[in-house]
Amino acid sequence: MQPFVIAPSILSADFARLGEEVDNVLAAGADFVHFDVMDNHYVPNLTIGPMVCAALRKYGVTAPIDAHLMVSPVDRIVGDFIEAGATYITFHPEASLHVDRSLQLIREGGCKSGLVFNPATPLDVLEYVMDKVDMILLMSVNPGFGGQKFIPGTLDKLRKARALIDASGRDIRLEIDGGVNVNNIREIAAAGADTFVAGSAIFNAPDYKEVIEKMRAELALARP
Numbered sequence: 001m002q003p004f005v006i007a008p009s010i011l012s013a014d015f016a017r018l019g020e021e022v023d024n025v026l027a028a029g030a031d032f033v034h035f036d037v038m039d040n041h042y043v044p045n046l047t048i049g050p051m052v053c054a055a056l057r058k059y060g061v062t063a064p065i066d067a068h069l070m071v072s073p074v075d076r077i078v079g080d081f082i083e084a085g086a087t088y089i090t091f092h093p094e095a096s097l098h099v100d101r102s103l104q105l106i107r108e109g110g111c112k113s114g115l116v117f118n119p120a121t122p123l124d125v126l127e128y129v130m131d132k133v134d135m136i137l138l139m140s141v142n143p144g145f146g147g148q149k150f151i152p153g154t155l156d157k158l159r160k161a162r163a164l165i166d167a168s169g170r171d172i173r174l175e176i177d178g179g180v181n182v183n184n185i186r187e188i189a190a191a192g193a194d195t196f197v198a199g200s201a202i203f204n205a206p207d208y209k210e211v212i213e214k215m216r217a218e219l220a221l222a223r224p
């Protein structure tokens with residue numbers, strides 16, 4: 001299993017001070033920057049796009065940027081995120097007409113690729129593209145908004161995804177996104193996740209370092 005990674009979702013950051021917020025959360029111990037892209041079409045909200053990703057790189061952010069595309073269509077915007085300096089590009093299989101091609105586009109651009117599954121979306125498609133994904137992201141809320149409650153049924157789905165990854169023998173990250181906090185992160189890790197997106201739990205806290213340290217202490221108990 002891969003080392004644990006904490007990926008704060010900048011959806012809950014103060015957009016007016018985004019560069020500073022990203023600096024602060026990385027200085028507080030975060031590993032990745034989780035970058036939520038919403039198009040007011042695939043999901044009922046509108047956020048940030050490749051220009052903001054490029055701006056963060058220009059500002060000096062060197063940490064991996066994990067771009068979660070909640071957009072449809074997918075392929076048209078993939079090249080822009082590759083250019084903008086994204087590290088991972090993940091998308092929802094139902095949002096792409098040609099899942100295999102979208103994954104190839106991401107890899108050919110030099111980025112790591114991944115698929116995202118909503119709470120009620122089955123994992124079936126993985127059977128055919130396991131060799132083309134570097135990350136599997138399970139949504140533990142319905143996508144579109146931060147600050148929602150973790151859907152407990154996701155724990156079983158995590159166990160299924162973990163079994164698929166282990167059976168594949170490949171180094172694929174298993175990321176979880178939605179309602180992750182200090183109180184549930186250990187149970188989520190025990191179910192198989194290794195990469196943890198947390199938005200409101202980190203950015204709504206007065207001290208980012210304290211929350212991230214508490215999360216790491218819980219993770220250490222999940223995998224002693």
Ligand SMILES: O=C(CO)[C@H](O)[C@H](O)COP(=O)(O)O
Pocket residue numbers: 009011012034036068141142143144145146147148177178179180197198199200201
């Ligand atoms: O993708 C998302 C919503 O679609 C967010 O990343 C996610 O919900 C994180 O926010 P929080 O930790 O507050 O639940």
